Amino acid sequence: MRADQRGRQEQQDQQDQRGWRTGLIDSAFAAVIGGAVLIAAFATSGPRPAPADVALITAGSLALAAHRLAPVPLLVFTAACMLGYVVHANPGTSAAFPVIAGVHAVIRAGHRAAAIAVSVVFLVGFFLASPSGDGIERTLLLHGWFICAGVTGLIDKNWQAYLHQTEQRAAEAERTKEEAALRRAGEERLRIARELHDSLTHSISIVKLQAGVAVHLARKRGEDVPEALLAIQEASGEAMxxxxxxxxxxxxxxxxxxxxxxxxxxxxxxxxxxxLAASVTVTGPERALPDDVDRAAYRIVQEALTNVARHAGRAKTTVELAYAPDHFSIRVEDEGSAAPAASGGQPALPGTGLTGMRERVTALGGTLHAAPRPGGGFSVRAELPLEIR
Incomplete structure (x- = not known):
């Protein structure tokens, strides 16, 4: 699995865990609210609540567990259940607890007008259903509680917005940090390239030029060219x-x-x-590859052809590219003089080029096989996974 895929999967797992924790907390909170109202209902000195009252309390309270999914409809449902309980049993102010919690949740979700409307309707119904002696006092007490629920809902909303903004800023800062690091790395590579060009290129060019002049003069005078001088000329050209x-x-x-x-x-x-007698064969429907896979594929073919030129001379070489739904394959084979592979195909000893290829392939989650062919020559095979969109 590629690094970016692993990152997205870990992020999704974290979101799922947070979702489960939030659901459990909301369910426990709804159960506590419902339990408190039921205890208050059974603790009064009056008649015990009827089964219909228990059902209304339970339904209205447990609906709060899903308030994040549809806050306004569930607040209306909770208020209707508790208002039915108030009209039927004329309980105390504890009957408003689920509605107060629902108002807090709805205002936190940003639906202020709906919360105010439901609160007014519930308070009016509670006042009309209350005994004439203490209806005003109990309604004013609930009015204060509803205001507190609205204020705490606004505070909670602003706090959540602040946390979200802080997370976004942190993510942006991290992304900016990564981009700056990549830019500095790119600038450093360019600096190294300039230094190499300004220093080594000039020196090697002089060595090659002087060696070539010396060989030319020796041949012009009819003298035998020293093998060391020929080696210097060839090595300087290869170094360049x-x-x-x-x-x-x-x-x-x-x-x-x-x-x-x-x-x-x-x-x-x-x-x-x-x-180099090189040919290219492409199988499968060609399509655009991800940038990292595209660059890695080019570098693998480039390094493989370079190795053929170094070690196999003018050997016939075949480059095969294969497009598959979930992966991209590369095969570079030559008919050079490399010793045939032993039984089972012993992999080649890793040089700098092969090590670089293997590092590129491994970074993309792919596989690389580089070894002599059974019939002579050398084979490089790489398979790079593709993300299915």
Whole structure:
């Protein structure tokens, strides 16, 4: 699994855990509210609550457990249940507890007008259903409680908004930090490329030029060219080619566009110009690859062709690219002089190039196999997973 997929999965798991915890807390809170109202109902000195009253209290209270899903409809349902209980049994002010909790939740969700309307309707119904002696006093007491519920709901709403804004700022700061780190890394690669170009390129060019002049003069005078001088000329030319390739990697890794399989044709053409008999075969419906997979695929083919040029000379080489629904495969095989693989195919000893290929493939969650072929030559096979959208 790729790193970004693992990150999204971990984030989703955290959200699911928070959702479960929130649901359990809401359910426990609704049960506590309902239990408090039932205890108050059974603790009065008057007649015991009827089964219908118990049902209204239970339904109105437990509805609060789902207030995050539909706060306004559930507040209306809770207020209707508790108002029916008030009209039927004429209880004390404890009957308003579920409605007060619902008003708090609705205002926290941002539905202030709906909360005020339901509160007014409930208070009017409570006043009309109360005995004439203490109806005003009990209604005014509940009015204060409803105001407190509204104020705490607004405070809770602002606090949640503050927390959300803080999380967004932290995420933005982290993203900015990562972008700055990537930018600094890119600038450092460019600096290294400039230093290499300004220092090594000049020195190696002088060595190559002087070696070439010395070889030319020796041949012009009819003298035998020393093998050491020929070795210097050849080594300086190879060093110059490798340095240019390194500078290209440093620069093209900084500038991502144009560093993928779109340049495969140019790469193969350069290999053919250098004398490598290379061919390319593509199977499966071609489509755009993710940027990281695209760049890794190009680098794998580039390094494989470079290894063929170094170790197999002008050997016939085949590059095969295969598009599948869930992965992208690369195979580069040559018919060079590499020793045939032993029984079971022993993998090649990892050099710098193979190590770099393996690191790229592993970072994408893929697999790499590089080893001599049973019939001679060398084979590089890579499989890179693709995210299915």
């Amino acid at each position: 080619r490798e340095l240019r390739a390194t500078l290209e990697v440093l620069r093209t890794d900084v500038v991502a566009p144009g560093s993928g399989l779109a340049r495969l044709g140019e790469l193969v053409e350069r290999a053919r110009t250098a004398g």
